[in-house]
Amino acid sequence: MKKQVPILLAVVASLCPVVGFLLPQPWVDEWMNRRLDEWMVIIASFALVLGVVSVVQVNLHKVRRRSRGWGFSLALLLSLGIMSAFGLFGGQGERADGSLHPFTWVFQFAFSPLQATMFSLLAFYVASASYRAFRVRNVEASLLLVGAVLIMIGRIPLGQAIHPLVPQIAEWIMQFPNTAAQRGIIIGAALGAAAMSIRVMVGIERPYLGKS
Amino acid sequence: MQLQLPGIGEWMAAFFTLCIFSFLYRDNVLYRLAESIFAGVSFGYYIGLARLNTLEPNLFRPLFSDFAGHWPLLIPFALGLILYLRYVPKAAWISNWALAIYIGYYIGVNLIQRLHGEVLPQAKGTMLSLQVPPGQLLGNLVIILGVLTVLIYFFFSSPQRGPLKPAARIGVYYLMISFGASFGYTVMGRISLLIGRLTFVIHEWARPLVRAVFGG
Numbered sequence: 312m313k314k315q316v317p318i319l320l321a322v323v324a325s326l327c328p329v330v331g332f333l334l335p336q337p338w339v340d341e342w343m344n345r346r347l348d349e350w351m352v353i354i355a356s357f358a359l360v361l362g363v364v365s366v367v368q369v370n371l372h373k374v375r376r377r378s379r380g381w382g383f384s385l386a387l388l389l390s391l392g393i394m395s396a397f398g399l400f401g402g403q404g405e406r407a408d409g410s411l412h413p414f415t416w417v418f419q420f421a422f423s424p425l426q427a428t429m430f431s432l433l434a435f436y437v438a439s440a441s442y443r444a445f446r447v448r449n450v451e452a453s454l455l456l457v458g459a460v461l462i463m464i465g466r467i468p469l470g471q472a473i474h475p476l477v478p479q480i481a482e483w484i485m486q487f488p489n490t491a492a493q494r495g496i497i498i499g500a501a502l503g504a505a506a507m508s509i510r511v512m513v514g515i516e517r518p519y520l521g522k523s
Numbered sequence: 524m525q526l527q528l529p530g531i532g533e534w535m536a537a538f539f540t541l542c543i544f545s546f547l548y549r550d551n552v553l554y555r556l557a558e559s560i561f562a563g564v565s566f567g568y569y570i571g572l573a574r575l576n577t578l579e580p581n582l583f584r585p586l587f588s589d590f591a592g593h594w595p596l597l598i599p600f601a602l603g604l605i606l607y608l609r610y611v612p613k614a615a616w617i618s619n620w621a622l623a624i625y626i627g628y629y630i631g632v633n634l635i636q637r638l639h640g641e642v643l644p645q646a647k648g649t650m651l652s653l654q655v656p657p658g659q660l661l662g663n664l665v666i667i668l669g670v671l672t673v674l675i676y677f678f679f680s681s682p683q684r685g686p687l688k689p690a691a692r693i694g695v696y697y698l699m700i701s702f703g704a705s706f707g708y709t710v711m712g713r714i715s716l717l718i719g720r721l722t723f724v725i726h727e728w729a730r731p732l733v734r735a736v737f738g739g
Contacts, residue, residue, distance in 0.1 A: 321623040321624070321626060332635045347628055351599070351625055354599050354603050363570060383556060387559040387560070390559070390567065394567020424536040424539050425543065426565075427719060427720055428539065429543055429558075430713060430716050431720050434713040434717040452699075459706045462703065462704045466707075488665060488669055491673065491697055494669070495673025498670070501637040505638050508633050
């Protein structure tokens with residue numbers, strides 16, 4: 312019961328989109344694709360809470376025990392609580408008077424700048440990271456370096472200023488060698504993912520059973 | 524002339540921006556505080572999005588406004604609630620049912636999407652004609668050779684010996700050029716973000732502040 316039922320449910324659920332794809336009937340499409348898609352998004356929303364509960368448990372434990380860095384855990388919990396409350400009990404976007412709902416306000420003035428700045432930090436470390444990556448003197452590293460430099464210079468006005476051919480070379484790299492490599496990666500990864508899907512569909516892999 | 528100080532929102536955004544940039548000096552309390560707040564706000568944001576964009580319009584509103592027409596929605600509602608049974612030790616195993624349906628469904632979707640949406644179109648796009656003008660022929664050959672050699676490189680089921688070895692080597696060269704291009708794009712994207720943040724701090728916070736304090 313504990314193992315057989317989930318396996319059966321997973322097999323049946325995995326066959327639904329396949330049947331929906333192979334039988335292009337309106338009712339099949341309605342039930343096997345559209346409705347189930349909608350249902351799964353709803354289940355995923357409930358699942359989100361599981362992750363949040365785990366984060367809250369870990370940080371609450373740190374605050375209670377006054378572990379090292381508990382103040383940061385407290386800041387995390389407070390910001391999580393405030394933003395969740397805005398999201399759960401308020402609206403989003405603009406109010407009728409043109410002011411922003413608190414949820415959107417915090418998104419615009421806290422979440423968005425924090426995220427953008429966090430990612431922009433990498434720009435400062437690119438030089439040292441590139442140096443470390445390109446220090447290995449072999450053909451592969453040289454190709455990586457040449458590809459990166461040509462793409463970066465070729466996509467800005469500096470490339471055109473150096474030589475009119477530079478942007479064209481950058482474009483050629485993107486259009487041919489890069490397309491070829493990306494295609495190889497996509498085909499390889501997709502075949503691997505499809506094989507993994509089949510293993511789950513026939514019950515060889517059972518990620519939904521966890522450690523049990 | 525009316526002096527306009529930056530608003531609370533601009534002050535907050537500038538504070539967080541500078542807190543994160545303070546990491547460039549070294550790891551410090553302000554950076555870690557901003558980092559923790561970012562994590563908390565992110566979780567809160569996704570919880571809010573789940574309610575505002577998914578649960579409210581797709582579950583609660585249809586159920587409360589027209590129950591007779593939308594009663595099947597009780598099924599995902601029940602499955603969602605079943606997930607929380609993992610907090611009840613004696614009934615935790617039942618939560619696997621909802622998980623199995625969720626994972627199973629997306630496994631099926633994944634199979635179709637990968638094969639029909641990726642493998643077939645990409646393979647079709649690689650079957651290029653060689654009876655074309657010389658300029659186009661070079662490009663087509665580069666693509667065909669690249670896809671084949673990259674796939675040979677990714678073929679791990681047997682040792683790469685004999686003619687497969689140099690072919691896999693060429694595949695690695697293609698991959699390196701592609702990774703270089705991706706790296707270049709990533710760097711450009713991050714520098715663009717940096718420019719955006721600096722533009723904000725200078726034009727929307729520091730300049731109005733300086734003007735309001737010192738005039739001009």
